[in-house]
Amino acid sequence: MPEILDQARAQVLGDGVGLDEAGVLAVLNLPDEHLPAALQLAHEVRMRWCGPEVEVEGIVSLKTGGCPEDCHFCSQSGLFTSPVRSVWLDIPSLVEAAKQTAKTGATEFCIVAAVRGPDARLMKQMREGVAAIRAEVDIQVAASLGMLTQEQVDELVEMGVHRYNHNLETCRSYFPNVVTTHSWEERWETLRMVRESGMEVCCGGILGLGETVEQRAEFAAQLAELDPHEVPLNFLNPRPGTPLGDRPVVEGKDALRAIAAFRLAMPRTILRYAGGREITLGDLGTREGLLGGINAVIVGNYLTTLGRPATDDLKLLDDLKMPVKALSATL
Amino acid sequence: MTELVEPVAPADRAGANAPRWCDRCGDEAATGAHSACVAARVLEPPRYCARCRRRMKVQVLPVGWSAVCVEHGEIRG
Numbered sequence: 001m002p003e004i005l006d007q008a009r010a011q012v013l014g015d016g017v018g019l020d021e022a023g024v025l026a027v028l029n030l031p032d033e034h035l036p037a038a039l040q041l042a043h044e045v046r047m048r049w050c051g052p053e054v055e056v057e058g059i060v061s062l063k064t065g066g067c068p069e070d071c072h073f074c075s076q077s078g079l080f081t082s083p084v085r086s087v088w089l090d091i092p093s094l095v096e097a098a099k100q101t102a103k104t105g106a107t108e109f110c111i112v113a114a115v116r117g118p119d120a121r122l123m124k125q126m127r128e129g130v131a132a133i134r135a136e137v138d139i140q141v142a143a144s145l146g147m148l149t150q151e152q153v154d155e156l157v158e159m160g161v162h163r164y165n166h167n168l169e170t171c172r173s174y175f176p177n178v179v180t181t182h183s184w185e186e187r188w189e190t191l192r193m194v195r196e197s198g199m200e201v202c203c204g205g206i207l208g209l210g211e212t213v214e215q216r217a218e219f220a221a222q223l224a225e226l227d228p229h230e231v232p233l234n235f236l237n238p239r240p241g242t243p244l245g246d247r248p249v250v251e252g253k254d255a256l257r258a259i260a261a262f263r264l265a266m267p268r269t270i271l272r273y274a275g276g277r278e279i280t281l282g283d284l285g286t287r288e289g290l291l292g293g294i295n296a297v298i299v300g301n302y303l304t305t306l307g308r309p310a311t312d313d314l315k316l317l318d319d320l321k322m323p324v325k326a327l328s329a330t331l
Numbered sequence: 332m333t334e335l336v337e338p339v340a341p342a343d344r345a346g347a348n349a350p351r352w353c354d355r356c357g358d359e360a361a362t363g364a365h366s367a368c369v370a371a372r373v374l375e376p377p378r379y380c381a382r383c384r385r386r387m388k389v390q391v392l393p394v395g396w397s398a399v400c401v402e403h404g405e406i407r408g
Contacts, residue, residue, distance in 0.1 A: 058393040083357065083378035087388045100394045240356065278374055300393035306374045310394070 002026075002034050005041055008264050013045050018265045021221035027261040028213050032253055035260075039292030042260035046293050049267040053325040054317055055230075055296035057108035057142075057272070058101030058310075061303040062089050062129065063122060067114040069146075069181045071169065073206055075239035075304050076114035082241035084304055094129045098137040104299050104310040107327045109133065110142040110165060110202075112303055116182065117147040123155060130159045138327060142202065147186055153193045163200035163229065166190050171219035174211045191226060200229040204274065207258055208236035208250035216258060220265040230296065231269050233262060235276030237305060255280045256288055263293025272296035278308050286313070290320060350381030357384055376408060 004019075004026035011017050019027065030038055066078045066086030075082040089097070098109045111129065113122055122145065130141050143156060144165035156164065168187055169175065175184040195201050203226055205219060223231055235250045250258075255277075263271055273294050277286055286308075290297075297317075299310035317324060353360045354377035355368035376389050380400035387398040399405045 060393055061391060064390065083386050085386050085388050087390050089390060093390070093392070097392050100392065104393075301391050301396065304376075304389070304391055306376065306391065306396070 001037065002030060004030070005034070005037055008041055008045075012264050012267050013041065013048060016049055016267050018224050018267055019261075020265075021217050024220045024261045024265050025214060025217035027264055028217055028257055030257060035253060035257060038260040038264075039256060039288065042263040042293030043291050045263055045267045046271070046295050050270070050295050052322050053295070054290070054322045055108060055270055055272070055325045056104060056106040056314075057110060057296065057298050058097070058104065058106050058300050059110040059112055059144075059298055059303065060089065060094065060097040060101075061114065062094060062111050062125060063113040063115060064088075064304065065114055067116070069116050069179065071179050072243040073169075073178065073209060073236055073239065074114075075242055077242070080241050080243065082239060088125070091125070091129050091132055095132045095136055098133045098139055098141075101300070102137050102139045104314065105324045106299060107140055107325055108142055108163070109137070109139045110144055110163075112144040112165075113146070114303075115146045117149070118145040118152055123152065126156070126161075127159055130161060134160055140327070142200075144202075147182065147190045148193060150193055153190075153197045153199070157197050157199060161199060163202050164194045165202035165230075165232065166194065167205050167232065167234075168203055168219070168222065168226075169205040170209050170211055171215045171222055173218060174209070174215045178209050188226075191228075201226070202230040202232065203228040204230075204232035204234065204272070206234040206236050206276070207255065208247065208276075208280075209244060210247060217261070220262050223262070224265045227266075228269060230272055231262065231266060232272040232274035232298070233259065233294075234274040235280040237276040237279050239304075249276070250280050252281050252285050256285065256292055259289050259293050270296045272298065274298050275302045275305070275307075283308070283312070287316060287320070290316070290322065352379055352381050352384040354379050354381040357386070377406070 064087045065076045065084045067076045070079045075084045101109045142163035143161045172184045238245050238247050299313050353365050357379035376396040382403050387400045389398045397407045
């Protein structure tokens with residue numbers, strides 16, 4: 001057994017203390033023959049410190065495309081030649097999407113907008129949309145609207161938004177290679193305000209943006225320092241017309257190594273399978289990830305691409321005897 | 332007002348009813364194989380109108396999607 005896994009068994013599984021950057025890097029560098037052991041340990045850590053429940057979430061784009069920012073992975077930037085056009089979702093359709101999500105057994109519904117930060121029109125749409133959902137649908141509402149002011153943070157709390165997603169996307173040292181229109185520190189500032197407001201912090205990123213293994217470890221350590229309630233883990237799905245449109249997808253074993261490593265860095269967080277898993281890992285990988293540290297999934301479609309049917313994920317959870325977290329457990 | 336039209340069934344792509352334009356990349360459907368586009372479309376909604384090549388307004392929902400061409404109406408999947 002590699003020394004790092006012995007160390008992790010005592011430190012992370014035994015004491016609930018996550019691995020540091022060097023430890024994460026050691027896991028990311030494990031040879032293939034030790035990957036099953038790393039996944040098994042990550043699964044034990046998840047079961048011990050989080051339990052068997054899986055948090056299920058649906059997401060929807062309230063405002064698609066036309067974003068002024070230049071996140072190089074994103075098909076919704078108005079600065080690239082992506083075919084994605086700008087479109088707004090109306091309130092009745094938003095409520096219907098929340099109902100569809102709730103029918104899957106999901107407890108979370110995240111409303112997302114492709115913006116630098118919300119303007120008055122978007123905040124009004126949010127206020128009306130969140131109120132309509134809360135009146136008609138039994139589900140927790142989360143939001144992802146880019147960078148916020150303190151006033152906007154306070155407004156979202158008033159609306160009843162319980163969790164705010166704002167991904168750091170990648171580690172601090174690599175961020176300028178991915179985004180040039182704003183800084184990693186600006187994102188961190190929004191996360192700081194969200195945390196202080198009492199909303200739950202949801203912050204993760206995308207693997208496969210061209211970062212090195214060392215930078216992947218740096219990212220895990222920076223997320224662990226932030227200590228978010230939830231970490232959504234995406235794998236790059238190269239989008240036509242974006243600067244990263246020709247990048248290769250993350251190799252399946254590297255993706256699984258990352259899942260194990262991120263779990264061993266953050267034993268208590270909700271580690272969510274997000275976009276790109278279908279392409280990077282396929283059906284088999286989805287199962288392996290759920291047995292390797294993942295304890296939450298986005299079901300159904302993503303913002304501009306499609307996911308596998310929610311029924312497939314729910315059947316898999318049933319097969320694995322992993323109960324879907326009930327709404328009462330999230331309140 | 333939008334008209335609800337039937338999406339082009341995969342079986343029709345190579346037949347007499349084959350669309351003129353690839354609904355993923357927007358290039359002429361008859362030029363090139365578009366096998367990568369067909370494969371990608373399993374996990375993507377259409378982006379271009381297969382009849383006129385206009386970029387469509389596409390809304391992806393947790394279950395399904397809709398795509399609107401200003402000339403040829405709405406399709407859903």
